[in-house]
Amino acid sequence: MPELRLYNTLARRVEPFAPADGQTVRMYTCGPTVYNPAHLGNFRTFLFEDLLRRVIRLAGWQVEQVMNLTDVDDKIIRKAAATGANILEVTEPFTELFHRDRRYLRIEDAERYPKATEHIPEMIALVERLVANNVAYIADDGSVYFAIARFPDYGKLSQLDTREIRAGARVAQDEYAKENAQDFALWKAAKPEDEATGAAWDSPWGRGRPGWHLECSAMAMKYLGETFDLHAGGIDLIFPHHEDEIAQSEAATGKPFARCWCHGEFLLTDGAKMAKRVGNVANVVDMRDQGISGTAYRHFVFNAHYRKQLNLGDxxxxxxxxxxxxxxxxxxxxxxxxxxxxxxxxxxxxxxxxxxxxxxxxxxxxxxxxxxxxxxxxxxxxxxxxxxxxxxxxxxxxxxxxxxxxxDLVPEQEVDADLAAWVEERLSMRRAARERRDFAAADAARAELTARGILIEDGPDGTRWRKG
RNA sequence: GGCGCCGUCGCCAAGUGGUAAGGCAGGAGACUGCAAAUCUCCCACCGUCGGUUCGAUUCCGACCGGCGCCUCCA
The missing domain is CATH 1.20.120.640 (Anticodon-binding domain of a subclass of class I aminoacyl-tRNA synthetases)
Structure with a gap:
């Protein structure tokens, strides 16, 4: 058995990989924000992670994979507020859809799918640790920020120079009172729409909701420990999401967070990143409606290396x-x-x-x-x-x-009983015609089958059929 | 401006300092009543220009072209 080697973004090179305890790989994978159907680009990453967990098992280890579901964030709140709904009413249908799409692509179940809204106490506890460690500060409005200047390792994953964010890159407008423009929110003070949509919780700093980065740190540490083996996600998450996860986790525990970081490249369409804002997204349901199997998409994704951009062409x-x-x-x-x-x-x-x-x-x-x-x-x-x-x-x-x-690329042969009966009938007609060497009639029967997308193969042991 | 990636057959896409995997499509043949499936054979000198080297598609540099991150983002 060869040794497993993975590209670790932290080291920027391919390194040998093994779980710390020699038995179980504890891995955290950033999951979807459930306010929309996940598109094929999102699923490229999830497929890469599916491959990763299967290869880990092939190497003889067990896998403990946690994939979070982000069920509270700006977009969810905006969507809920627009219809006067509770955030749960927005996120539940999309959570179900995510799992349905995922299964269509034969992405294995992770061991856990924790939701952000069900881990508010853990997140608050983490923020309290950071405040106690003096790396977080409370703003006048009750929001809590992480002070990147007080965490010397900030930037080690993304290798971005934090001293100067240059002109050209958009710098977030200072909505709140931050010490530094790059400081990020750990806890956001509640606004009226947060309260209206059920997206606000009590905390030592008043009503509010967790920042996005916080949920991953809190849930990863809860289920995998303060240091775990592997953290994976899309390449766009390196900065700021993963950089911030490292900062808030390591500043709280004083221990390394994830031992290895793996990032998958993007899916492009028409030469541009597939993204909702670009307007070039395709979903699993679209694909399914076109009769494209999940295995075909798996093949398409696996036919390119996960660290290379891949273009979805016509x-x-x-x-x-x-x-x-x-x-x-x-x-x-x-x-x-x-x-x-x-x-x-x-x-x-x-x-x-x-x-x-x-x-x-x-x-x-x-x-x-x-x-x-x-x-x-x-x-x-x-x-x-x-x-x-x-x-x-x-x-x-x-x-x-x-x-x-x-x-996992063998296409499914869904057996519709009615269709099967119809096919068998055509086939027996064709067999009879062939026996009396009436090839015109035999070809006509085959043409009927072909018209319905049924392909047949004559073999030594009779005729076999399948859906094309 | 900073950081990173890519440019290999019509299309998709691996890879290596000593003359290039695989898939799709295509061509010729075998098999078949005809097809399909399968088999056999054919089908690329690796963006351009320099450099290093006995030798570069593979290393270095420049250039041209494309993409991503630096802001919510898989």
Whole structure:
């Protein structure tokens, strides 16, 4: 088993990775803000994290993954206020949708999905520690800020120069009385709309709500400990979100926060970052409506390295759909095969090795995919050869199982009973026609099937069908 | 202005100091009643210009082009 190596943003290089206790990888992944459907760009990151947790298990460790759900923030409050609703009424439907979309993409369940609103006491306690440690200060209106000037390590993750934020970069307007423009809110004093939407809680500093960065620190430490193994998220979170998490966590505990930080690059569309404000977002439901499977999107995402920008083009998903169909055809063939050859076993062993090496080398999924496809070609050739080596076939099945346990790319064949019955009827008509060598009638039956998106394959043991 | 990334076959995309994975699409053939699936074969000198080197797509520099972060953001 090769050694797992990951790019650690903190060190800016690829390093060996292992959990501190040698057993369980404790990882925190920043989840969605549930005020909107998560788009495909968001899901690129979640898919990268899904790959990460699966590879960690492949390395022989257990995973304790926490993904937070941000269910209180400016946008949620604005949306709730606009309709006179409570923030919960805004966030609940989108929380459900997030999980539905996630499952469509076969993203495994994290061990926990804590919500910010259910951890207010933990957050208040954290702010109190920071105030006690004299790195936070209370403004006149009851807001509490973190003073970055009192935390010397500030900037170590993003490596941004905090002494001067230059002209050109937009600096936040000073809504409140901050000592330094870059100080960030730990606790925000309640405004009327916060109260109106149920987004305000009692605290030692008066009514208010937590700052965004605070929730991740509080929940990560509650479930994973003050120091944990891995913290992942999108690359845009490096600054300020993760930088601020480090500041407030380490200033409170005096201990390192996350041991390793991993960040996934963006998804672009039409050459620009996919983002709501750019107006180029696509959602999982859109994809599903177009008949694109979750596996096709997985393939598209894994076909590029997670630290490289990836552009979603017009036919990207079509290409991936075709690729994934090839994998599905092979999976079926492997199930139905009855024997193999010595060369098949050899191909399986080589494929596994190449696959693991690729993935353990900073999650090189494209190369792992290449290993899979090379295996598919070689195995198809050997299966054609009609050998008599049964253990070799088992070896091949095991290798494929291993690879698919990480990539999870075999497209589903949802079986609609009515459709299946209709298809079987056409097929038996076609069989009868072929037996009397009435090929015109046989082709007509096939044309009917094709028109409904059913593809058929004649084999030695009869005809097989599937949805295209 | 600061920080970072990218430019490899028609499209997507790995990779290496000694002449380049894989997928999609395409071409020729085998198999098939015809298809489909599968198999065989074909299909790139790695943005431009310099430098380092015995040798660079791979290192360095410049330039051209594209993207991201520095503000809510996966």
């Amino acid at each position: 036919d990207s998903l079509e290409q991936s759909r075709a690729a994934v169909n090839r994998i599905g055809a092979f999976a079926r063939r492997l199930v139905e095969a009855t024997t193999g050859t010595a060369a098949l076993a050899d191909a399986a062993t080589r494929a596994e090795r190449a696959f693991l090496e690729a993935l353990f080398d900073d999650l090189n999924a494209p190369e792992a995919l290449a290993a899979l496809f090379t295996f598919i070609s070689e195995a198809n050739r050997e299966l054609d050869a009609q050998g008599d080596d049964l253990p070799a076939l088992e070896r091949a099945r095991a290798a494929f199982r291993l690879m698919d346990s990480v990539l």
